[in-house]
Amino acid sequence: MHMPEPDAGTIARKSEIVAALQAVVPGEGVIFDAEELAAYESDGLTAYRQPPLIVVLPETVEQVSAVLRYCNEQKVKVVPRGAGTSLSGGSLPLADGIILGLGKFNRILDIDYDNRCAVVQPGVTNLGITKAVEHRGFYYAPDPSSQIACSIGGNIAENSGGVHCLKYGLTTNNVLGIELVLMDGTVMRLGGKHLEAEGYDLLGLLTGSEGLLGVVTEVTVRLLRQPATARALLLGFESSEAAGDCVAAVIAAGIIPGGMEMMDRPAIHAAEDFVQAGYPRYVEALLIVELDGPEAEVDYLIFRCSEIAKAKGAVYERVSKNEEERAVFWAGRKAAFPAVGRISPDYYCMDGTIPRHRLPEVLRRMRELSEHYGLRVANVFHAGDGNLHPLILYDANVPGELERCEAFGAEILKLCVEVGGVLTGEHGVGVEKRDLMPSMFSEIDLKQQQRVKCAFDPDHLLNPGKVFPQLHRCAELGRMHIHRGQMPFPDIPRF
Amino acid sequence: MSLANDTLRPETPDQLQDALAWSLSEQAPLEILGQGTKRGWGRPVESRNRLDMSALTGITLYEPEELVLSARAGTPLAEIRTALAEKNQELAFEPGDWAPLWGGAAGAGTVGGMIGCNLAGPRRIRQGAARDHFLGFTAVTGRGETVKSGGRVVKNVTGYDLSKLLCGSFGTLAAMSEVTLKVLPRAEKTRTVLLLGLDDRRAIEVLCAALGSPHEVSGAAHLPKDAAAGSEVSFVKQAGGSVTAIRVEGPGPSVDARCAALRQELAGFGGTEELHSHNSLQFWRELTDLAPLAARPDLAIWRVSVKPTDGADVAAEILAERDGLHLFDWGGGLVWFGTAPEGDAGEAAVRGALADRGGHAALLRAPEPLRATLPVFQPQAPALAALSRRVKEAFDPQAVLNPGRMYAEF
Ligand SMILES: Cc1cc2nc3c(=O)[nH]c(=O)nc-3n(C[C@H](O)[C@H](O)[C@H](O)COP(=O)(O)OP(=O)(O)OC[C@H]3O[C@@H](n4cnc5c(N)ncnc54)[C@H](O)[C@@H]3O)c2cc1C
Numbered sequence: 001m002h003m004p005e006p007d008a009g010t011i012a013r014k015s016e017i018v019a020a021l022q023a024v025v026p027g028e029g030v031i032f033d034a035e036e037l038a039a040y041e042s043d044g045l046t047a048y049r050q051p052p053l054i055v056v057l058p059e060t061v062e063q064v065s066a067v068l069r070y071c072n073e074q075k076v077k078v079v080p081r082g083a084g085t086s087l088s089g090g091s092l093p094l095a096d097g098i099i100l101g102l103g104k105f106n107r108i109l110d111i112d113y114d115n116r117c118a119v120v121q122p123g124v125t126n127l128g129i130t131k132a133v134e135h136r137g138f139y140y141a142p143d144p145s146s147q148i149a150c151s152i153g154g155n156i157a158e159n160s161g162g163v164h165c166l167k168y169g170l171t172t173n174n175v176l177g178i179e180l181v182l183m184d185g186t187v188m189r190l191g192g193k194h195l196e197a198e199g200y201d202l203l204g205l206l207t208g209s210e211g212l213l214g215v216v217t218e219v220t221v222r223l224l225r226q227p228a229t230a231r232a233l234l235l236g237f238e239s240s241e242a243a244g245d246c247v248a249a250v251i252a253a254g255i256i257p258g259g260m261e262m263m264d265r266p267a268i269h270a271a272e273d274f275v276q277a278g279y280p281r282y283v284e285a286l287l288i289v290e291l292d293g294p295e296a297e298v299d300y301l302i303f304r305c306s307e308i309a310k311a312k313g314a315v316y317e318r319v320s321k322n323e324e325e326r327a328v329f330w331a332g333r334k335a336a337f338p339a340v341g342r343i344s345p346d347y348y349c350m351d352g353t354i355p356r357h358r359l360p361e362v363l364r365r366m367r368e369l370s371e372h373y374g375l376r377v378a379n380v381f382h383a384g385d386g387n388l389h390p391l392i393l394y395d396a397n398v399p400g401e402l403e404r405c406e407a408f409g410a411e412i413l414k415l416c417v418e419v420g421g422v423l424t425g426e427h428g429v430g431v432e433k434r435d436l437m438p439s440m441f442s443e444i445d446l447k448q449q450q451r452v453k454c455a456f457d458p459d460h461l462l463n464p465g466k467v468f469p470q471l472h473r474c475a476e477l478g479r480m481h482i483h484r485g486q487m488p489f490p491d492i493p494r495f
Numbered sequence: 496m497s498l499a500n501d502t503l504r505p506e507t508p509d510q511l512q513d514a515l516a517w518s519l520s521e522q523a524p525l526e527i528l529g530q531g532t533k534r535g536w537g538r539p540v541e542s543r544n545r546l547d548m549s550a551l552t553g554i555t556l557y558e559p560e561e562l563v564l565s566a567r568a569g570t571p572l573a574e575i576r577t578a579l580a581e582k583n584q585e586l587a588f589e590p591g592d593w594a595p596l597w598g599g600a601a602g603a604g605t606v607g608g609m610i611g612c613n614l615a616g617p618r619r620i621r622q623g624a625a626r627d628h629f630l631g632f633t634a635v636t637g638r639g640e641t642v643k644s645g646g647r648v649v650k651n652v653t654g655y656d657l658s659k660l661l662c663g664s665f666g667t668l669a670a671m672s673e674v675t676l677k678v679l680p681r682a683e684k685t686r687t688v689l690l691l692g693l694d695d696r697r698a699i700e701v702l703c704a705a706l707g708s709p710h711e712v713s714g715a716a717h718l719p720k721d722a723a724a725g726s727e728v729s730f731v732k733q734a735g736g737s738v739t740a741i742r743v744e745g746p747g748p749s750v751d752a753r754c755a756a757l758r759q760e761l762a763g764f765g766g767t768e769e770l771h772s773h774n775s776l777q778f779w780r781e782l783t784d785l786a787p788l789a790a791r792p793d794l795a796i797w798r799v800s801v802k803p804t805d806g807a808d809v810a811a812e813i814l815a816e817r818d819g820l821h822l823f824d825w826g827g828g829l830v831w832f833g834t835a836p837e838g839d840a841g842e843a844a845v846r847g848a849l850a851d852r853g854g855h856a857a858l859l860r861a862p863e864p865l866r867a868t869l870p871v872f873q874p875q876a877p878a879l880a881a882l883s884r885r886v887k888e889a890f891d892p893q894a895v896l897n898p899g900r901m902y903a904e905f
Binding site (some may be wrong): 112116131172192193196227228251294355382440456483484492 | 501502503504505506510513514517519520521522550558559560561562563583613615619620623624626627636638640641642643644645648649650651652654655656657658659660661663664668679680681683694696703704707708709710711745746747748749751752753756798801803804816818825827831835853854855857872873875876878879880883885886888889890892893
């Protein structure tokens, strides 16, 4: 993985840039000491490390705007950072770039129950929003497993999902408005408390743009009323095929569960060893199906899902009888990553999505790849929407093992694309999958995406080196070769 | 500018790309049409040539168990609705049948047009709009290049979400050849709780209370007396006053329980009634299709999107300046306002009411001369307008796709 060649000129000007930033953000808000910078050298994808040139921690939108304007004029690269939990290296620093940290934007500005929304600063954690409104029976629906730590600004940048997104949608379906600062310092608002932004859906475009288009300084999210009840079914199957069939049959019956998660045998064992959730060790695949909503509905749907599971050959079934038991069912799934972390020195979390019915084939080929590369893999899977999280176990201290692991991971993602799926379901492209983009997109597709980037940041100063395998200059992308008068009569039906 | 006056009707994606190449080479901008049912929405397009998408048809993929459907952009929406209904599924965002608003035949319209206009019905409050169900596309840009974005799976963050940009862009960025949509199971049962005779302000309080309840309300509308009087649901028609409606959908036992709970919780606002299956369906279909306004072809129509608790005040302010027919959807967050297409068709009143509140207003229907002179879509602040223009130029630098349809400037 190569990052763009750092600009020696910028690095040489470090003290000048520090002084300029200190003029904007006084006090402790500018960090340039090597020891302190080390804290920012990686995000959740710890395999890659790079200390930034400088870290700046503004507290107001005016400061963000001034920092960006300065960097734009001086051609200094900027990497926005929320909580730094990205699993794709989205907030990986650049040697010649500053980190613009949004950690000080941590206030909830307005909770509006009548309009069912909250206005918060981008550094507020995902769970922080729910915590602020749960006493009134409300919550913010998208629930990434990192929700204790990750910021809502980062969620917008990555369009994060969670186990309840099957029914309640991803970040993009739950955000009403943002305040945005462009690279040239322009501040603008998209959307608000009403249900949709006017004009082009730039809010939708910004969501999932991985910090490449603008810095989000305020967010208005939709709040939902907490479902009256939730109950979960734990279902065990003798094969992942059977479990996959069950998932398909539930959906075909017109049921959209609140969550529907699958784990394979290695993941079940790791989780069970770690948290003793009471998972059956003898099954090949475990499903957690959660039904939420009015009590009458949940009881009825639990019954129907149970019938379906029996018909599809479930060899194990338990229904949660109370909140405590439901939490235990989830404990294993939620702890799956750290649980796998216990059985291996290192693990690498992948994030492809596939059409669900291709699951058996993808798992079979993954087993073959696992043998080929000599690395074990455990699978957790957002089964309802086809989002796979294979966890590849490796040891970074064994020379060559990280590279082998990355090669294995790349093969898995290409396989996802080959069967009609995509490279990343919720973790983002970042630096991690950047070089795989051509397996999904043509050169023309990628250039069109970069033209959109040029509309926001014509000098590629905001988070460069992420998402796109090759950076094209905007002037070159804008060029067009039109051959006038060469197609007077194309072969198209006309009237 | 070419003097051509052609209608190109591509039958394959390759021909679509040729059509754009021709348009660029001849400097002949194109007006993109599906079946042309919503030609009257937006500014008149500054072009003599038409790109007729209605021959690019057919469902290319439908996997009910995967909740996904792909179709060529010119596929009649009716064909898609039928295919989905056979599997007891639907487009959950409830796109309306709006062709009759402009005098077209009921049931007309294409799936590409639905995306281009980002349609959404009463269920918007729960299920979102077309944008929330639009997973991916293939399209030809104004550069004459075929691009794709998104995919056929719901969970996908690979690259920018260009689907969002195209949805609601009124054909000004690219001509779509194929679209992929998320589809959902139909609800087993529907029922509607009604409250009669409430004024606008009180009605929106009721709707807010219902939407803030855990009863998963999927429709929240208020029809003042004049709007209710035209309903074919006899109970609503004969109410003799305003009708406030709250819909619940889902499995049978659940709907019964939620309806009962809602009626109890809302009792403080006045007596409640219930519409059952057929009448409930009919009531919401009328609202989805804007029947009260379709019945009044003499009126210009404004679509005003505000935060729900502003709905009643916005309507009152507009009505203080101008007579008209109004109704509320989305719990008060969507105000429909029909008024005589005279003078500025109420533009000053409508946009003035939003000035300090936020939100936006679009002129959905008006005679062509008005649409050519009034800002049909909400005017944007300078920085946002400039950005929108740069986005337009990223896709269509020569402005050959529906020039002028959204904004006079591009
Ligand atoms: C244990 C673990 C579990 C996880 N589980 C999930 C999961 O279930 N689902 C899921 O979707 N993800 C998951 N993630 C990934 C990660 O938590 C999400 O991507 C999250 O949204 C990142 O938020 P952050 O605040 O940490 O962002 P960061 O890592 O700081 O940044 C991520 C990206 O966002 C940009 N960015 C951050 N803030 C802003 C802003 N204000 N304006 C503009 N750009 C900004 C950055 O430049 C970067 O490109 C998991 C991560 C971990 C470590």
